[in-house]
Amino acid sequence: MTPVTKPGDARLDVARIRADFPILARTVHDKRLVYLDSASSAQKPQCVLDAMAEHYRDHYANIHRGVYAIAEESTEAYEAGRRTVADLVHAPNPHEIVFTKNATEAINLVAYSWGRANLAPGDVVVLTEMEHHANIVPWQMLARERGIELRWIPLTPDHRLDLDHLDELLDGARLLAVTAASNVLGTVNDVAGLAAAAHAAGARVLVDAAQAVPHAPVDVAEWGADFVAFTGHKMLGPSGIGCLWAPLELLEEMPPFLGGGEMIRDVSKDGFTTNDVPWKFEAGTMPIVEATGLGAAVDYLRAVGLDAIHDHEQRVTGYALGALADRFDERLTIYGPQDTAGRGGTISFLFKGIHAHDISQVLDDEGVCVRAGDHCAKPLMAVLGVPALTRASFYLYNDEADVDALVDTLARAEKFFAIET
Amino acid sequence: MPGLEDLYREIILDHYRSPRNRGELPVPPARRTEGFNPLCGDEVIVYLDVDPDTDAVRDVRVDGQGCSISQASTSMMSAAVKGRTVDETRRLIRAFKALMSVHESKLEGDAGDGDTEGPAGDLSDVQLGDLEALQGVVKFPVRIKCATLGWNTLQQGLDEPAPAD
Numbered sequence: 001m002t003p004v005t006k007p008g009d010a011r012l013d014v015a016r017i018r019a020d021f022p023i024l025a026r027t028v029h030d031k032r033l034v035y036l037d038s039a040s041s042a043q044k045p046q047c048v049l050d051a052m053a054e055h056y057r058d059h060y061a062n063i064h065r066g067v068y069a070i071a072e073e074s075t076e077a078y079e080a081g082r083r084t085v086a087d088l089v090h091a092p093n094p095h096e097i098v099f100t101k102n103a104t105e106a107i108n109l110v111a112y113s114w115g116r117a118n119l120a121p122g123d124v125v126v127l128t129e130m131e132h133h134a135n136i137v138p139w140q141m142l143a144r145e146r147g148i149e150l151r152w153i154p155l156t157p158d159h160r161l162d163l164d165h166l167d168e169l170l171d172g173a174r175l176l177a178v179t180a181a182s183n184v185l186g187t188v189n190d191v192a193g194l195a196a197a198a199h200a201a202g203a204r205v206l207v208d209a210a211q212a213v214p215h216a217p218v219d220v221a222e223w224g225a226d227f228v229a230f231t232g233h234k235m236l237g238p239s240g241i242g243c244l245w246a247p248l249e250l251l252e253e254m255p256p257f258l259g260g261g262e263m264i265r266d267v268s269k270d271g272f273t274t275n276d277v278p279w280k281f282e283a284g285t286m287p288i289v290e291a292t293g294l295g296a297a298v299d300y301l302r303a304v305g306l307d308a309i310h311d312h313e314q315r316v317t318g319y320a321l322g323a324l325a326d327r328f329d330e331r332l333t334i335y336g337p338q339d340t341a342g343r344g345g346t347i348s349f350l351f352k353g354i355h356a357h358d359i360s361q362v363l364d365d366e367g368v369c370v371r372a373g374d375h376c377a378k379p380l381m382a383v384l385g386v387p388a389l390t391r392a393s394f395y396l397y398n399d400e401a402d403v404d405a406l407v408d409t410l411a412r413a414e415k416f417f418a419i420e421t
Numbered sequence: 422m423p424g425l426e427d428l429y430r431e432i433i434l435d436h437y438r439s440p441r442n443r444g445e446l447p448v449p450p451a452r453r454t455e456g457f458n459p460l461c462g463d464e465v466i467v468y469l470d471v472d473p474d475t476d477a478v479r480d481v482r483v484d485g486q487g488c489s490i491s492q493a494s495t496s497m498m499s500a501a502v503k504g505r506t507v508d509e510t511r512r513l514i515r516a517f518k519a520l521m522s523v524h525e526s527k528l529e530g531d532a533g534d535g536d537t538e539g540p541a542g543d544l545s546d547v548q549l550g551d552l553e554a555l556q557g558v559v560k561f562p563v564r565i566k567c568a569t570l571g572w573n574t575l576q577q578g579l580d581e582p583a584p585a586d
Contacts, residue, residue: 355487358488373461373462381462387461387462387463387464387486388461417434418438
């Protein structure tokens with residue numbers, strides 16, 4: 001592909017990138033589409049759409065089954081997607097990538113398989129107050145079923161993890177399940193440090209990396225975690241495919257999750273034996289073409305460069321934090337770190353006297369897409385003491401003009417709902 | 422495409438900015454009912470004081486927090502039911518829910534509860550007045566639950582047994 005940084009300038013050429021995303025050319029309510037909800041799901045570049053269409057058009061068949069040319073082509077495309085994802089996160093072996101439906105299913109796989117094989121009543125799983133429901137409810141289900149104990153790492157006043165009592169919380173723990181980056185606060189956690197502390201305490205580490213892998217280089221070896229869950233649709237790939245990374249030995253000793261075709265080596269009336277990793281965890285017909293699409297998305301991200309994407313998001317986020325504070329002062333409260341240090345491009349805020357849904361409604365009228373609500377993090381909302389927040393999140397195709405559109409439209413919302421005194 | 426002015430009519434914004442009958446009533450004689458929309462965190466608390474002799478709504482107060490639509494709709498409701506008998510209030514609730522029901526019955530996957538059918542259910546004489554301003558909400562299906570939250574809470578309050586003195 002053509003370079004996406006401008007000559008003599010390390011900055012991303014956002015106009016060039018935006019041209020790769022057909023949906024960004026459309027209008028909403030006769031306004032330019034300003035898409036600020038990539039933390040929920042990212043838009044797709046033409047190359048992903050093309051790769052999937054081509055797979056369906058020219059190579060489609062079920063995988064790992066047919067002894068015919070297109071079945072082999074389809075299988076190869078699916079496994080190429082796995083290798084591409086493995087490369088992206090520096091997995092030592094592509095077979096350490098298990099395809100799932102999404103990050104939620106990847107975490108549920110660990111809770112169901114590893115959790116049920118390893119956790120007994122009274123065992124401790126440590127979570128944090130900034131987890132998404134996807135990294136809370138599977139453990140609560142296990143707590144209900146197995147009587148395990150859940151502990152919570154609290155937050156500091158600036159909405160980072162409060163690690164003052166980490167050793168006490170990890171004492172006797174079997175697992176630390178932590179997000180790499182909060183989908184609400186934008187806070188980026190020190191995964192390597194947390195993993196080292198957890199391992200020193202004898203606990204395994206699961207990382208919810210759904211908000212991390214799309215936005216910066218990730219090296220699972222550097223993190224030193226045991227399980228890393230992430231999803232395709234937040235990183236320019238299609239919905240319907242997610243990933244679990246874990247070391248081969250760990251995956252091999254884990255019992256299967258879903259039972260069915262492909263995950264078995266042999267089945268008789270007396271029982272079954274399991275397939276090799278990762279197929280042991282891939283029962284039934286998988287999201288085949290989605291793997292092709294995800295591979296194309298990863299190729300695109302790497303061609304742009306995840307370092308460049310990270311730097312770009314830092315700059316846009318810094319601009320947004322400044323613009324919101326300048327324009328609205330104390331009428332708008334940002335939840336999460338107030339500067340770009342240790343935070344990503346997700347900004348959640350409360351507008352004094354205006355409900356998040358009303359803000360979102362006025363923004364929609366101007367073509368600005370943000371998320372409003374509890375963001376699948378109700379325990380965090382309770383800790384913050386807020387019923388709902390408005391969230392704007394940035395990706396490689398957003399720029400300062402999008403931030404300006406957000407700020408201008410927020411000003412319109414403020415005027416619209418102004419309480420006359 | 423419906424515009425913002427279809428949703429946020431001036432009377433709605435007025436009730437949002439200056440909510441009527443805001444506050445609490447002593448329980449008993451009033452009864453207190455809480456309504457909650459888990460989808461958006463909106464919360465409505467209705468205090469209802471019914472005169473046992475005349476069966477009229479002697480006083481009503483509302484509390485809670487949420488978006489402009491839920492709070493304005495609840496405020497307009499409180500102004501509309503004060504002084505009405507319980508029967509009249511029930512008919513008003515049904516008429517308002519019928520106004521909102523075209524989409525809601527579909528969203529909730531039920532066929533509706535026959536609000537406007539049968540002689541006893543004829544609501545054509547119910548005057549909605551200002552409440553008709555909320556009709557624009559049906560063009561924004563996700564907001565219908567905001568508009569009906571207070572009304573469902575009021576109905577729940579009417580259906581509960583009267584508090585013992």
